[in-house]
Amino acid sequence: MGPARLYVAVAVGGFRRYATYRVATAAGVFTNTVFGLILVYTYLALWDERPHLGGYDQSEAVTYVWLGQALFATLALQSGGMETDLMERIRTGDVAVDLYRPVDLQLWWLAADLGRAAFQLVGRGVIPFVVGALLFPTALPHDPVRWLWFLCALVLAALVSFGIRFLVALSAFWLMDGTGALQVMMITGLFCSGMTLPLNAFPGALGDVVQALPWAAQLQMPADLLMGKTGALHVFAFQAAWALVLLAAGRLLVTVATRRVVVQGG
Amino acid sequence: MWIRSTLTYRASFAMTLVSGLLLTGLDFVGILLMFSQVDSLGGYTLPEVAFLYGLAGMSFGIADLAIGSVARLGTRVRDGSLDTLLVRPAPVLAQVAADRFALRRLSRITQGALIFGYALTALDVHWTPEKVLLVPVTVLSGGAIFSAVFVAGGAFQFIAQDAAEVQAAFTYGGGTMLQYPPTVFAKEVLRGVTFVFPLAFVNWVPASYVLGRPYPLGLPEGAAWAPPLVAALCCALTGLVWRAGVRSYRSTGS
Numbered sequence: 001m002g003p004a005r006l007y008v009a010v011a012v013g014g015f016r017r018y019a020t021y022r023v024a025t026a027a028g029v030f031t032n033t034v035f036g037l038i039l040v041y042t043y044l045a046l047w048d049e050r051p052h053l054g055g056y057d058q059s060e061a062v063t064y065v066w067l068g069q070a071l072f073a074t075l076a077l078q079s080g081g082m083e084t085d086l087m088e089r090i091r092t093g094d095v096a097v098d099l100y101r102p103v104d105l106q107l108w109w110l111a112a113d114l115g116r117a118a119f120q121l122v123g124r125g126v127i128p129f130v131v132g133a134l135l136f137p138t139a140l141p142h143d144p145v146r147w148l149w150f151l152c153a154l155v156l157a158a159l160v161s162f163g164i165r166f167l168v169a170l171s172a173f174w175l176m177d178g179t180g181a182l183q184v185m186m187i188t189g190l191f192c193s194g195m196t197l198p199l200n201a202f203p204g205a206l207g208d209v210v211q212a213l214p215w216a217a218q219l220q221m222p223a224d225l226l227m228g229k230t231g232a233l234h235v236f237a238f239q240a241a242w243a244l245v246l247l248a249a250g251r252l253l254v255t256v257a258t259r260r261v262v263v264q265g266g
Numbered sequence: 267m268w269i270r271s272t273l274t275y276r277a278s279f280a281m282t283l284v285s286g287l288l289l290t291g292l293d294f295v296g297i298l299l300m301f302s303q304v305d306s307l308g309g310y311t312l313p314e315v316a317f318l319y320g321l322a323g324m325s326f327g328i329a330d331l332a333i334g335s336v337a338r339l340g341t342r343v344r345d346g347s348l349d350t351l352l353v354r355p356a357p358v359l360a361q362v363a364a365d366r367f368a369l370r371r372l373s374r375i376t377q378g379a380l381i382f383g384y385a386l387t388a389l390d391v392h393w394t395p396e397k398v399l400l401v402p403v404t405v406l407s408g409g410a411i412f413s414a415v416f417v418a419g420g421a422f423q424f425i426a427q428d429a430a431e432v433q434a435a436f437t438y439g440g441g442t443m444l445q446y447p448p449t450v451f452a453k454e455v456l457r458g459v460t461f462v463f464p465l466a467f468v469n470w471v472p473a474s475y476v477l478g479r480p481y482p483l484g485l486p487e488g489a490a491w492a493p494p495l496v497a498a499l500c501c502a503l504t505g506l507v508w509r510a511g512v513r514s515y516r517s518t519g520s
Contacts, residue, residue, distance in 0.1 A: 027431035034435040037455075038443050042300070042307070045450040049304040183285050187292060196296035203302040 006103065007111040014115025018123070025123045028073060032128040036069040040136055054201030059139040060227055064198050066132030067223045070125035074117050074154075075161040075218050078189045079182055082113045082162075086169040087178040099258060106250055110162050117158045139227055146225075149232045153222040156239035160217040163246025170250065173257040194220045214242040286373035293445060294319060294381055308449035313388035314477055315447060316381050321401075321469035322444035323378025325408025326437075331371045333363045333413045336420035337437070340430045343423060346517055358512055359417065389477075397476045400490060407493035408468035414500035415440065415465075421504070421511030440465045448474075448482040456482050467496040 018025070043061045047053055056064065073080060086109060089095045098105055133140065141147065168185050172178045190196055192215035199210045199220045210216060217239040224230045297319065301312045310318075339362060342348040351361045391397070419433030426432065440459070448456055448470045460466040460483055474481045475490035 021428060023426055024428045024431065027426070027429040027435075031431045031435040031439070034439045035442070038439060038446075041451045041455070042446050045308045045446075046300055046304060049306060053303055180285070183289060186289065190292060191295070196292075197299050201303060202299065 003103075007107055010108060010111040011115035011118075014112035015119045016115075018116050018119040028124045029127045032069040032072060032124065033131050036065055036128050036132055037135075039065045039068075040132070054198050055229065056198065056201075056227075057139070059137045061198070062132070062136045063138040063140060063227060064194075064223050066129045066138065067226070068195050068219055069132070070121070070129040071154075071157070071219055071222070072195065073120040073124045075157055075193075076113075076117075076120075076165060077161070077193045077195055077218060078186045079165065081116055081165055082109050083165040083169040083182070083185075084178075086166075087172040087182075090169070090172040091176060091178070105254055106166065106247070109166065110159075113162050113165075114158060117161075121154070141226065141228060146228065149235075150222055150226040153225050153232075153235055153239060156236060156243055157218045157222055159243040160214050160239055160246060163243055163250060164214060166250045167246065167253065170253045170257060173253075173260060188215060192216070193218045194223075198223075200224075214246060217242050283373050286371075287377050290323075290374045290377045293442065294377075297445065308447040310447035310449065310479075313385050314479075315445070316385035317389060317477065318447065318469050318473055319445045320378050320380075320382025320385050321404060321408065321473060322441060323381060324375055324405045325378075325468050326412050326441040327371065327375030327378050328405070328409030329412030329416055329437075330374055332409070333416045334371060335364075336362055336416050337430055337433055339420040340423035340427050343515065344427045348515065349517055352512075352515075359508060362420070391476060391478075400472055400476060403491075404469065404472040404493055407497040410497035411464065411468050411493070411500050412437065412441070414497070414504040415463075417504045418507050421507045424511035424515055436463075444469050453483070460485075464496045464500065467493045 040062055043065055044058060047056070047058045047061050051057070053061075071077065076083075086095070089098065095105075098108070101108075132138070165185070168181050169178070171181045175181060192199075192210050192213050194210075194216070199207060199216055201207075202210055211220065221230070221235045221238060225232060225235045294316075297312075297315060300307060301315075305311070307315060336359075339348075342351075342362075348358075351358050354361060415436055416433075419436055422433065423429060440463075443451070443459070444465060448466065456466065460471075466482060470482055471485060472490045472493055473479075481487075481489060
């Protein structure tokens with residue numbers, strides 16, 4: 001089997017694994033819709049008080065909420081992807097077996113995670129988004145090209161998301177117990193990706209900082225691209241730059257960690 | 267037993283308590299972020315929102331501490347380990363609640379109480395004996411109402427085995443909703459959480475009395491004292507639902 005076909009098979013496996021749990025998926029759709037509703041009402045109250053906060057009007061703020069609910073599971077913004085599995089394999093030492101396999105550790109997990117993301121987008125993301133768009137006035141573009149660019153931005157966002165979570169998972173080589181790292185990731189995922197409040201509505205210097213961090217590439221950037229707030233070139237450059245940095249750091253860390261595993265193995 | 271086992275590792279317990287405090291405090295940080303841009307939300311000021319948040323937080327914390335383990339019932343139904351509990355000579359619900367009783371959930375109550383304390387110092391309320399009495403009554407009734415929601419969600423998991431997230435939508439979603447003023451939400455939503463799914467009595471209605479705000483949906487004056495009645499009704503109904511759930515349980519493999 002050629003290497004490309006192998007990773008495609010892994011990705012399909014990742015998709016299928018999550019597609020198996022139909023009731024759980026339906027439950028997730030319900031939860032995302034309920035939380036989206038609560039958030040929409042608070043945002044409407046907020047934008048009522050401060051119209052054009054962060055450069056959005058009310059319909060744009062509403063659109064942002066539903067994009068967030070659609071991408072929450074897709075990009076595993078608050079964890080919920082491969083990172084817990086990989087951490088468990090590192091903790092138990094099973095990862096040593098993975099390292100002996102004639103496949104690349106990072107690419108293997110990336111393929112599985114992209115498969116998972118694809119399923120979550122279709123299975124968990126689309127319905128809350130459609131429900132939201134039917135219930136509230138949204139600001140969605142009619143231009144199909146913009147949607148195409150948005151999909152490209154989502155792929156890049158998935159790469160950045162994986163890059164962050166792969167690094168967090170690798171921390172288990174040094175920390176052994178990943179609970180603390182995961183909790184930190186939940187906090188950063190919630191605030192820095194803009195799930196709580198759009199990053200452009202953050203006050204002052206804090207806003208500038210969070211908009212420069214990699215989490216901005218996951219929700220804020222694709223949302224702004226879709227609603228025509230930023231150009232595609234700028235978004236792609238930002239996302240690709242962070243994806244490269246994170247994935248390269250992941251590769252480096254695997255090499256360093258591999259030496260450690262050998263030492264541990266005696 | 268679970269308390270003693272937790273306290274054996276004192277440092278670890280302290281760490282989970284502190285990080286739990288940080289994590290549960292996150293939604294209040296979100297509210298602070300919003301208030302960094304506005305002076306009021308739905309006509310409520312920050313101390314008033316903190317008052318709502320503190321009441322809901324303490325009630326939710328009590329329910330989560332007492333009965334939050336029910337959320338994992340779906341797993342037990344799926345793998346059949348519920349059988350073990352059924353053959354023991356003790357109420358199933360008590361066993362499920364005591365299973366992995368997590369003292370770390372104290373952080374939610376602590377955090378709610380801290381925010382509530384802030385609200386008390388920052389608010390300008392004319393306190394009467396009735397209002398003072400209403401606060402503990404509200405917190406306890408709210409805890410009972412949330413507990414009923416948790417148990418009803420648990421009973422639902424007898425039917426839908428891997429739908430723990432639906433329960434989360436009602437418990438955590440309800441908890442999140444009550445952190446914001448009722449004026450934020452649409453009339454239909456308010457009707458739903460007042461008459462169908464009476465979460466409004468956890469904090470919105472009694473808080474309106476204490477803060478001297480108009481009641482949501484123009485409820486009558488005495489509604490502020492309804493929470494204990496609503497709580498009793500919820501618990502009675504949930505008891506029936508729970509029994510029906512246990513009776514419908516058929517273990518695995520059949």
